[in-house]
Amino acid sequence: MPRNSKVQPLRPPPSITPATDGVRKVFIKDLVGACALGIHRHEKETRQRVRINLELSVIDIGPPPDDHIHQVVCYEDVADDIRRLLDGPHINLVETLAENIAVLGFKDQRVTAVRVRVDKLDVFDDAESVGIEISRIRSSH
Numbered sequence: 001m002p003r004n005s006k007v008q009p010l011r012p013p014p015s016i017t018p019a020t021d022g023v024r025k026v027f028i029k030d031l032v033g034a035c036a037l038g039i040h041r042h043e044k045e046t047r048q049r050v051r052i053n054l055e056l057s058v059i060d061i062g063p064p065p066d067d068h069i070h071q072v073v074c075y076e077d078v079a080d081d082i083r084r085l086l087d088g089p090h091i092n093l094v095e096t097l098a099e100n101i102a103v104l105g106f107k108d109q110r111v112t113a114v115r116v117r118v119d120k121l122d123v124f125d126d127a128e129s130v131g132i133e134i135s136r137i138r139s140s141h
Helices: 041-045 075-086 094-105
Strands: 023-035 048-059 111-120 130-137
Touching (some): 075 094, 094 130
Antiparallel strands (some): 023 048, 111 130
């Protein structure tokens, strides 16, 4: 093979279709950052650690035809958006943070559903974490 030739992904035989009715899952697992979050005085004075888990359901049309990043949902872009959100102004409720992360997940029109889990890591000495998980589906309107 010539040295500068482009490697193309292998194509599945025509009899193989993407699993789960053409859905690709893009995820970010255990992203940890500090956030101005909470309703209590001490939470408003100090940023606290949160762990974010995000799963995006994406319409899957098979392998990216040209092996280019613009042909897929880029988890790096989503992670950067989440980091900017965490660095932003104070948010009272963990539920609001999760909803804002879900909105970021839907920035790419190929995303059909989002699941977000937000864990506050330093709330109770006798618990690893507390938090919430939400699932949202893109409206067909």
